[in-house]
Amino acid sequence: MNRIKISIRSMLISIACIAAATCWLSPLASSNITRTANSMDVAIDGSGYFRVLDEEKGEIRYTRNGTLEVDSNQILNIRIEEQIWPIEPAITVPSNTTQLDVSRDGRIRAHTSVGRTIIGRFQLAYFGSKLPFDQPFNANIANDRSGMETSREPSAEDGWLIQGSIERPPCDSLTIATTYTIALFASCVFSYLARKITGVRALRSHPST
Template identity: 30%
Template sequence: MSYYVSLSGLQNAQTDLSVIGNNISNADTTGFKKSDAQFANLVAASAYSNPKDIIGIGSTVSEINQNFSQGPIQQTGSALDLAISGDGFFAVKSTATGQMSYTRNGNFSLDSTAAASSGKSYVIDATGNRLQVLPAGGTSTTLGDAVVPTTDTGGASFSGVTVAANGNVSAAYADGTSTVIGTVALAAFNSPEGLQQTGSADYIATGLSGAAIYGTPANGQYGGLLSGALEASNVDLSSEMVNLITAQQYFQANAKAIDTNTTVSEAIINLHS
């Protein structure tokens, strides 16, 4: 029994080290949210057990929680670099699958390939997903792609794009005109800890998180929007290094317990022989 108790400790220590290692490796990943491993003890007991005789039989991983605390805001100067100060996620849509994803990584740009072939550009993330917006100035909650025409109604060529604090995305043209193409949509969830990670700092909704509730920046439960800035990872390297040392000691202690059990077992076998 003692072997299995210590073995469960080793396995949990390995899980803890993996979680901490993943946090450290993503310390420079824009919009990344760190995780924390939580553990629970196991006991051998029944309704008829004497409470004074109950012993532990090891531990197990109870859950791995996402920590959605605010990360530092870093200025970049690029108009399509967006950061959320407060709650909410950007909504992005895959052109290949139509899958809606949610992210705190606001590193967006214009899709120049689409502009050359269709006369309009889409605001996309690093993997080609399209940023979703709500109709500007309206009350509709229907999402759509952020589309920037390469020319205005007068034929003037596109000259730049800006994003206001209220989320309005405006396209400017060479003749001095500008038009609002939509308002950046932010998504909120009843339980964001239930979101499923899919990589690239993206998440998808699950039954645990609940469906996305869309709104606009700085409105109600939604955080403010900053243009020309990005939210850095919320990983604190100092804390992670302390956690790493603790997890290593946890691992070594369980390994030592197994070694001690082996020594004791060998001694007992030698006595019988």
């Protein structure tokens, strides 16, 4: 009985670890684009990456995260968790802008009191590797695996942009933690029930006189 208990518990924990590792190591392979209807959400329907600037280090970083935000200096940024990163090349949004339109080919138009004006265009980065970064929704630095970028506008060949939608990884940290916790809970419940059954059998085998 003890061998069976240990075997099943190990199996449950192994399944949880495999599921978590699969989510963590291959987020781009099965990521999904979700419609939000928020004009400040932009998804890449292709293999490119948004280019953002690390102002402190003066280097370009790359992300699939398309959550746009205009800062106090009217610079268009991408928000990644608690930090905002200026889009590269830089795009300045007029102070009287009421809405931003992002066309599928990356052109950004500002709605102002005098009409619509093109204020810039997204330049996406492309890499030779299918999955150049382990965490594509973070702000990544080019590495040996990714190689050097090739930057160009979105296109039919490489994939368009989709405004009002956001791409999300299939598993975030909460999902991974929940999966692992459920497996551990199941293994604990099984261990508890196994101990109870073992105790009942022991009582039946050695009844009190």
